[in-house]
Amino acid sequence: MSANEDVINVIVGIEPGSALADVIAGRADIMTLTQQTHDGALMPENPGGLSHAERAALALRIAKINDHKAFEEHFEAMLEKAGSPDGAVHMADIWFDGGSDPRANALIRHVDLVAHAPKDATRRDIELLQEAGIADADIVRLSELVAFVSYQIRVAVGLALMKGLA
Amino acid sequence: MSKIVHDFTTDIPFWKPYVTPLDLAEASADQLEALKVTPSNNKVSDYVLVLAHDVETLKHRSPLFNAVMYNRDGLSRAERELGAVGASIVNRCIYCAAVHASRHNQLTKDEDVIAAIFADGVDAEIAPRLKAILNFAVKLSKCPSEADADDMAALVSAGLGKDEILDLILSTSLFGWANRLMHTLGEPIAE
Structure with missing residues (x-):
């Protein structure tokens, strides 16, 4: 996928000129903003305390939690592009809980919780991040990453179902 | 005394953040731009001030939200x-x-x-x-x-x-x- 390609377009396989492409064209502004947010969440100019590689790795985890193969491949490619540093690659392993690294442990625990069961999140979950030394601004960056990727995957799932309509 | 709401309701509660919202006095030019803060419009909710910590998503998120909920037709x-x-x-x-x-x-x-x-x-x-x-x-x-x-x-x-x-x-x-x-x-x- 090249830098300028729309992720949802590619993942859903929206054919130019198809009926679905026509419908989506009516909401082109939203699709453009979605792609821009994707880039802002995954590859921000100022990544703060979450590197591009870590963001790709955590997004890959979220794709796995959502059981979405095409998004897994997409984020895996982004992780490779970010140089696949060992620490980040580890974070993408769904069976890895961060081990003895308190920061990785807290990040992974929170991503898994908010991706899968946000209803169960409480004040204590934010305190655990703070106790692991994660700054409030990075807690917000992490939350936006999980929240946005959860949104983008659902848009793609919905569009794939629309594609099945006659 | 304040009380946390646990049941669904149509009475809109007050939202209290767990993290510290951005202090407008310390906001960068990019953050002010995303917040659309002007001398005549300086009332920003705590929620948006929390999200302003991640300005690179917030600047797209606000127009996206409005487009999804309020765009014409459909x-x-x-x-x-x-x-x-x-x-x-x-x-x-x-x-x-x-x-x-x-x-x-x-x-x-x-x-x-x-x-x-x-x-x-x-x-x-x-x-x-x-x-x-x-x-x-x-x-x-x-x-x-x-x-x-x-x-x-x-x-x-x-x-x-x-x-x-x-x-x-x-x-x-x-x-x-x-x-x-x-x-x-x-x-x-x-x-």
Whole structure:
């Protein structure tokens, strides 16, 4: 996928000129903003305390939690592009809980919780991040990453179902 | 004394963040731009000040939110709110559910649909079209999504056009995003 390609377009396989492409064209502004947010969440100019590689790795985890193969491949490619540093690659392993690294442990625990069961999140979950030394601004960056990727995957799932309509 | 709200309601609570909102006095030029702060408009909610910590998503998120909920044509505004409510129920975001349920009620001038949904969820006895919308929104909001071809076909049978279905997908998904911020970064307090 090249830098300028729309992720949802590619993942859903929206054919130019198809009926679905026509419908989506009516909401082109939203699709453009979605792609821009994707880039802002995954590859921000100022990544703060979450590197591009870590963001790709955590997004890959979220794709796995959502059981979405095409998004897994997409984020895996982004992780490779970010140089696949060992620490980040580890974070993408769904069976890895961060081990003895308190920061990785807290990040992974929170991503898994908010991706899968946000209803169960409480004040204590934010305190655990703070106790692991994660700054409030990075807690917000992490939350936006999980929240946005959860949104983008659902848009793609919905569009794939629309594609099945006659 | 302040009290955390745990049950779905149409009385909009006050949202109290768990993290420290951005101090406007310390905001960067990019943050002020994304917040649209001007000398005559300096009232920014704590929620938006929290999100301003991540300005590179916030600057796109605000226009995206408005486009999904208020763009012309397509699904009615009230039915977009129903997609938001369906997601907010699955994710138990009391605050989002309250805001968007009350907006639905204002737009439809009816309180029965939301009352039935808060009482019985997807089993609520509501018009078939609304039931198909709610059912799809709830299933798409699960993790992983449980929406399938039958749920999509039910939307078509209920009379939704493709443009309307697209808007429903967008408003439901948008609240998969909003709920994961609002419900995890703060709590609803009864005023």
